[in-house]
Amino acid sequence: MITLESVSKSYQGAQGRTVALDAIDLKIDKSDFVVLRGPSGSGKTTLLVLIAGMLRPSQGEIIVDQQKLSEMSAERKARFRARNIGFVFQMFHLVPYLNVVENVTLAALGGEVDTLKAKALLNKLGMDEKAKSLPAELSAGEKQRTAVARALINQPQIVLADEPTGNLDPESARMVLSYLSDFHRQGGTVVVASHNDLADSFANRVVELQKGKIIGVTDCASPQSSQSGDCGGSA
Amino acid sequence: MRTLKLVFKEIRFRRVNFLLSLLAVITAVALFVVFVTTGESYRNETRKIQLGMGQNLRIIPKQTRMDQFWSVGFSEFTMPEEYVFRFAALEGYEYTPLTATLQKAIEVEGRRVVLTGVLPEVMPPGRNQPPIMFGVNRGEVYVGSEVARFFEIEEGSEMELLGARFHVTKCLSPTGSSDDIKIFGHLEDVQTLLALSGRINEIRALECLCLIESGQTELDARSLAEAQLAEILPEGKVILLKGIADVREQQRATMEGYLGLLVPIIIIASGASIGILSMLNVRERHNEIGILRAIGYGSGQIALLFLGRAVILGLLGAPLGFLLGGFVALEFGPEIFSLTAGAMRLNLTWLAWMIVLAPAFTAIATFIPMVSAVTWDPVRTLSDE
Numbered sequence A: 001m002i003t004l005e006s007v008s009k010s011y012q013g014a015q016g017r018t019v020a021l022d023a024i025d026l027k028i029d030k031s032d033f034v035v036l037r038g039p040s041g042s043g044k045t046t047l048l049v050l051i052a053g054m055l056r057p058s059q060g061e062i063i064v065d066q067q068k069l070s071e072m073s074a075e076r077k078a079r080f081r082a083r084n085i086g087f088v089f090q091m092f093h094l095v096p097y098l099n100v101v102e103n104v105t106l107a108a109l110g111g112e113v114d115t116l117k118a119k120a121l122l123n124k125l126g127m128d129e130k131a132k133s134l135p136a137e138l139s140a141g142e143k144q145r146t147a148v149a150r151a152l153i154n155q156p157q158i159v160l161a162d163e164p165t166g167n168l169d170p171e172s173a174r175m176v177l178s179y180l181s182d183f184h185r186q187g188g189t190v191v192v193a194s195h196n197d198l199a200d201s202f203a204n205r206v207v208e209l210q211k212g213k214i215i216g217v218t219d220c221a222s223p224q225s226s227q228s229g230d231c232g233g234s235a
Numbered sequence B: 001m002r003t004l005k006l007v008f009k010e011i012r013f014r015r016v017n018f019l020l021s022l023l024a025v026i027t028a029v030a031l032f033v034v035f036v037t038t039g040e041s042y043r044n045e046t047r048k049i050q051l052g053m054g055q056n057l058r059i060i061p062k063q064t065r066m067d068q069f070w071s072v073g074f075s076e077f078t079m080p081e082e083y084v085f086r087f088a089a090l091e092g093y094e095y096t097p098l099t100a101t102l103q104k105a106i107e108v109e110g111r112r113v114v115l116t117g118v119l120p121e122v123m124p125p126g127r128n129q130p131p132i133m134f135g136v137n138r139g140e141v142y143v144g145s146e147v148a149r150f151f152e153i154e155e156g157s158e159m160e161l162l163g164a165r166f167h168v169t170k171c172l173s174p175t176g177s178s179d180d181i182k183i184f185g186h187l188e189d190v191q192t193l194l195a196l197s198g199r200i201n202e203i204r205a206l207e208c209l210c211l212i213e214s215g216q217t218e219l220d221a222r223s224l225a226e227a228q229l230a231e232i233l234p235e236g237k238v239i240l241l242k243g244i245a246d247v248r249e250q251q252r253a254t255m256e257g258y259l260g261l262l263v264p265i266i267i268i269a270s271g272a273s274i275g276i277l278s279m280l281n282v283r284e285r286h287n288e289i290g291i292l293r294a295i296g297y298g299s300g301q302i303a304l305l306f307l308g309r310a311v312i313l314g315l316l317g318a319p320l321g322f323l324l325g326g327f328v329a330l331e332f333g334p335e336i337f338s339l340t341a342g343a344m345r346l347n348l349t350w351l352a353w354m355i356v357l358a359p360a361f362t363a364i365a366t367f368i369p370m371v372s373a374v375t376w377d378p379v380r381t382l383s384d385e
């Protein structure tokens, strides 16, 4: 589903160049629920953003659903992203002037605003009562559930989540992860950057990043088994 | 979701920024309208005044050499007396009484005097006003002060001119001009004396050559008068004397100079404030831009969000500013620019122009912030905090 071929990314910052990713090779299958782990600054967010085609790699090639991102125009990438990728962020990033339903339908590809579909999805996420609320009126967990609904509204092939549980209480965190897991079980590909050990228990692969390099990949035989040390327990 | 709906929701959410920007647009449009309206009215009024009392017009025979004319004070050639009636009958002009004169220097007892024949003033139809120049009856003369002094002439006496006798009705008081050496008589008497029957050598429209209000916007009284008069008075030559009109014209030029300076300053100032406000708006929306990109909005759509906002700003600001500016111009303009209130007119074509120009203007003012929004690196939004 997703292939990275010796992908590097460096940023030109105030203090010179920062190498965020250094010659990464990674294959993520359609049936994968991948958790990216690593200390702060190890390049997790950068990796997700590159997969989403929102940034160009400095070197290397990224292939998503058999299409080389480097060969797509910016507009085409935007369309591709809208259709195939759902995004969930740590800070929720809801549009402050749109209510819950509107935030969800915002992603609905410009034209067909499928409010009914959005409502059904919100229903499933236990958000039906808050459908008309503005983000400022929601709890953190509710915000993130809204963000998950937004990520899923277009029935994407891939959901990328960057620290989706970083600001949530354990109960909400579990809820959000289980929604992502549902999506995975229905055939979606999930890539989650997370410090949360809980995430590992849903993963079938854990990729360990450090200073822009992959330092370990663990395959978890059975997702959600909390037996394994790397895929569920405390790493 | 439709982009326009998004734009409206955002405007409602961040009202303060929008209202402040709107205020800047309204102010710019209003001031612009005030300036163009008063400027236009001022120009109209100036034109009226210019036409009303500016021009002293003289018509002399065509062959006259100007060096001779200005050194002597009158032409050595003549033209038909009938010209004064042709001029009086010319339509489109509202003129003051026309005077026709025939002048010639003659020797009287070894002394040069200027014999001046005056036609009783030709009055414009329907006008009743005291004559500007005196009229002299047949058989009578008025003598200039210098002539009276030298020849020791007294009022009521008789004098002989070129073999004919005249009654001296009046000895004029000194004027300090060439009139002092003139002897004024009735035009026909002078024509007879000089054997120039039916001839004159000057027509004057004193004080006024008023063009009747015409639909034409920029009437050049000068060229119009010259063209029309040249046509009906083929042997005549038109001389227009400058006067008050020129002073007024200068005032107008000065005022337009100020406007020429003020209008760009206003436009730059309000453009800058709109630019700054939309820059703040973009700052506030970095998050949102990141989200929109992440969920698949392209640069074009994001640009449209900001452009749409700018255009709405302009479309709202134009009529509101026009109303405000129109009100201010009509209410305070006459006093500030010392114009007659009636001269102040609101030109609706400016409204149309403002509705076109204001959105273009706000779009341009928003351009740099918009570019910064479009090129904003979404990763920075998504990764920080």
Ligand SMILES: Nc1ncnc2c1ncn2[C@@H]1O[C@H](COP(=O)(O)OP(=O)(O)OP(=O)(O)O)[C@@H](O)[C@H]1O
Pocket: A011, A012, A013, A018, A019, A020, A038, A039, A040, A041, A042, A043, A044, A045, A046, A047, B377, B379, B380, B383
């Ligand atoms: N826009 C940018 N300009 C310059 N440097 C950047 C930029 N974005 C990221 N970096 C740098 O690249 C490196 C990787 O950053 P990234 O955000 O991918 O790490 P991360 O693993 O997501 O960290 P965290 O766990 O704190 O979110 C860091 O050193 C960061 O400072």
Ligand SMILES: [Mg+2]
Pocket: A044, A045, A046, A162, B383
């Ligand atoms: Mg990160």
